[in-house]
Amino acid sequence: MADFELIERLRMPAQTKIVQLVLDGLGGLPRELDGKTELEAAATPNLDALAARSQLGLAVPVRPGVTPGSGPAHLSLFGYDPLEYDVGRGVLSALGIGFDLHPEDIAARGNFCTIDERGLITDRRAGRIPTEFGQKLTALLGAIDLPGVQVFVETEKEYRFVLVLRPAAGQTLHANIADTDPQRTGVPSLPAVAQDGASEATAQLVNDWVAAARIILKDHAPANSVNLRGFAKDPGFPRFPDVYGLRGAAIATYPMYKGVAKLVGMDVLPVAGEAVEDEVETLREYWDRYDYFFFHVKKTDSAGEDGDFERKAQVIEHVDEAVVPAILALDPDVMIVTGDHSTPAALKSHSWHPVPTLLWSRFCCWDGVGEFGERACGRGSLGVFPAADEMQLALGHALRLNKYGA
Amino acid sequence: MADFELIERLRMPAQTKIVQLVLDGLGGLPRELDGKTELEAAATPNLDALAARSQLGLAVPVRPGVTPGSGPAHLSLFGYDPLEYDVGRGVLSALGIGFDLHPEDIAARGNFCTIDERGLITDRRAGRIPTEFGQKLTALLGAIDLPGVQVFVETEKEYRFVLVLRPAAGQTLHANIADTDPQRTGVPSLPAVAQDGASEATAQLVNDWVAAARIILKDHAPANSVNLRGFAKDPGFPRFPDVYGLRGAAIATYPMYKGVAKLVGMDVLPVAGEAVEDEVETLREYWDRYDYFFFHVKKTDSAGEDGDFERKAQVIEHVDEAVVPAILALDPDVMIVTGDHSTPAALKSHSWHPVPTLLWSRFCCWDGVGEFGERACGRGSLGVFPAADEMQLALGHALRLNKYGA
Numbered sequence A, B: 001m002a003d004f005e006l007i008e009r010l011r012m013p014a015q016t017k018i019v020q021l022v023l024d025g026l027g028g029l030p031r032e033l034d035g036k037t038e039l040e041a042a043a044t045p046n047l048d049a050l051a052a053r054s055q056l057g058l059a060v061p062v063r064p065g066v067t068p069g070s071g072p073a074h075l076s077l078f079g080y081d082p083l084e085y086d087v088g089r090g091v092l093s094a095l096g097i098g099f100d101l102h103p104e105d106i107a108a109r110g111n112f113c114t115i116d117e118r119g120l121i122t123d124r125r126a127g128r129i130p131t132e133f134g135q136k137l138t139a140l141l142g143a144i145d146l147p148g149v150q151v152f153v154e155t156e157k158e159y160r161f162v163l164v165l166r167p168a169a170g171q172t173l174h175a176n177i178a179d180t181d182p183q184r185t186g187v188p189s190l191p192a193v194a195q196d197g198a199s200e201a202t203a204q205l206v207n208d209w210v211a212a213a214r215i216i217l218k219d220h221a222p223a224n225s226v227n228l229r230g231f232a233k234d235p236g237f238p239r240f241p242d243v244y245g246l247r248g249a250a251i252a253t254y255p256m257y258k259g260v261a262k263l264v265g266m267d268v269l270p271v272a273g274e275a276v277e278d279e280v281e282t283l284r285e286y287w288d289r290y291d292y293f294f295f296h297v298k299k300t301d302s303a304g305e306d307g308d309f310e311r312k313a314q315v316i317e318h319v320d321e322a323v324v325p326a327i328l329a330l331d332p333d334v335m336i337v338t339g340d341h342s343t344p345a346a347l348k349s350h351s352w353h354p355v356p357t358l359l360w361s362r363f364c365c366w367d368g369v370g371e372f373g374e375r376a377c378g379r380g381s382l383g384v385f386p387a388a389d390e391m392q393l394a395l396g397h398a399l400r401l402n403k404y405g406a
Helices: A004-010 A045-052 A070-077 A089-096 A131-141 A197-217 A240-244 A255-263 A276-289 A299-305 A309-322 A324-329 A374-378 A387-397 B004-010 B045-052 B070-077 B089-096 B131-141 B197-217 B240-244 B255-263 B276-289 B299-305 B309-322 B324-329 B374-378 B387-397
Strands: A018-023 A055-060 A106-115 A121-123 A149-157 A160-167 A225-232 A248-251 A292-297 A334-338 A355-361 A383-386 B018-023 B055-060 B106-115 B121-123 B149-157 B160-167 B225-232 B248-251 B292-297 B334-338 B355-361 B383-386
Touching: A004 A240, A018 A070, A018 A309, A018 A324, A018 A387, A045 A309, A045 A324, A045 A334, A045 A355, A055 A374, A055 A387, A070 A089, A070 A255, A070 A387, A089 A106, A089 A149, A089 A160, A089 A225, A089 A255, A106 A197, A131 A149, A131 A160, A131 A197, A160 A197, A197 A225, A240 A248, A248 A255, A248 A276, A276 A292, A276 A309, A276 A324, A299 A309, A309 A324, A324 A334, A334 A387, A355 A374, A355 A387, A383 A387, A383 B383, B004 B240, B018 B070, B018 B309, B018 B324, B018 B387, B045 B309, B045 B324, B045 B334, B045 B355, B055 B374, B055 B387, B070 B089, B070 B255, B070 B387, B089 B106, B089 B160, B089 B225, B089 B255, B106 B197, B131 B149, B131 B160, B131 B197, B160 B197, B197 B225, B240 B248, B248 B255, B248 B276, B255 B292, B276 B292, B276 B309, B276 B324, B299 B309, B309 B324, B324 B334, B334 B387, B355 B374, B355 B387, B383 B387
Parallel strands: A018 A292, A018 A334, A055 A383, A248 A292, B018 B292, B018 B334, B055 B383, B248 B292
Antiparallel strands: A055 A355, A106 A121, A106 A160, A106 A225, A149 A160, A334 A355, B055 B355, B106 B121, B106 B160, B106 B225, B149 B160, B334 B355
16 A cells, blocks of 8 residues: 555655546456456457556455445545545545535434334334435434534435534534444444543433434334444545645545545545536546546446446446547546446445556556456456555656655 | 564575576566567577576565665565665665775765855755766865764765764764755755764764865865765664575675675675676685575666666676576576566666566476566566565575474
């Protein structure tokens, strides 16, 4: 992974530009028909031509065998080892819905749940109520006032919501609070217990909020109670521009990815619509103002999650046609094409498989393999490498690192 | 990197011999003509035949994307992680000119510079004065006496020199002193400031020396002042023979490489001339007396630094003909062919690219690829691996490590 201390010692100014094109959930698995993966089955003349002049490899998002969530997977692409740079669940949920989290806020992930007349949990997901019902309930919960703090309750999806407590100016909240979710049924929810002295007052506020929420939800079974977990603040990571000396910008259309980029201090650029063409337009417009662009494509992952092999291949083909040549036309100095993790249609979910990745620069010793796919990358000269190395490699190829030692 | 504790636990005596043939700056980049690198373009029948019976891979000198200097790059080949085993600039410079540094000496890298009548630096490199002029000036500075220490001033190259202070018997100098070089022009040089109490007396000596130097240099513009940086002592690393249980010898013709070998406690063997044939002669002569030989070839790097693709390929061809068969004729048990870093002619400098490497032993599961080059190594079974692993691998292949655990 990126060694921030080393980079601070070695980095030097340059005019070079780096683009990291991230096709979410890019990696796949072979289909029965012909043994090809989604990426291999897709017709990608532009990526194949670029691959011929690139180094190929397989990027490991977190650790071998470990399936990452979107937050850690992206932190890794940005050079932050996700095991070292741990983001609390509450903060990830807040980022995921695009909540404008302030540094002093405390966020927790909430689940509506069902309790019986004795207060014992019978369903930890409240019968997976529809999102619309969840939204109605969070609106009701928004009426709960707590002394000295602003309270936000926002629906994430279905039975999931986010609770954010924002202290009054000059006040401080503390997030070292254990989950109230016992992670099983047949038992009552746990009280919010402070794990240190400083967090006791905040834990009391949380318990007051839960008590008020239960009264409001009493007659709304199956969503007649709540569990909370992952109390956390913005962890205050080293900022991407400070670490790398790069003016970094994110081009993405979904809240989670904008959120993670913002968490590390990138500027999140406006995109006119949801289409990759809109994202390309943003890239063109801001090209001169940044040194590094994180360019995120969401729909590969969505298709993989839906188990739709064909659609995932089509999304890749569309990126090949509408995005890759447009980026190259801007004449970047380093271009990486990768994914944050694999989402094989065969699994309908994120997976642990390392992600096909190409690195192009004017100074790369290209493998000469004119094909971008899992198998080609498995034989590539980047080898199987930590995704968190990509930024350091990119800095080298962008001539942005001084020599180490004489 | 080599795990010294583990090796100490496992190592066992053996009669086996290891040769590490280091072609300085071996790694290159493709040329326009046919997409071949220097090593690929060179006709190397002996290396190719050896490759067919070897494992191939790409060695990362320091960290992905990081370009190493010669000192750190060689430490890595010897199994010392250069980020952990950090050598001060002054010591590296002293080693680079072949200065016989004693453990108690303090060395600093010096630069002649130009100052104006107000004492502000106008040129940090004194107009890059020729080496001969630098030598004349260091001879003048050699006249400066300091109480209780011996002072050495030696030209490195052009405006660069090395200052060494050697304490009288029983005395101790301390090197925790900040650079006097402000790293920019338009400001005066900084005084030598001790970073701890113990270094105060030494800092005072340095300031006295600088004051005396300025008086001597007053009329020698553009070299009318000096800056000093990288105050350091021999860091006292674990000794190569102790760590590995190998009688280790270095065969090299340039001061820097002899110096780094000496720094880790290898014996530096005499070589009659500058040619690789002279080095081979030394290897033959001392073959029975050592278990490990570091065999260094300089001219690959020099040709790369000159941007001369053809000459670099020719040096490689010459090594293939004059060195490789001669080493194999001595019947080593393990032979590694590698470089300390890449020096692509296209970049005319050291670079961050991993280095083509082959490892041959009687017990290696050879890749069966009869070609030694960047691309062949990029597909090799050693993968992309830290150069600092080579010694530990070599010990294994030399049957010099016991089983770990029962």
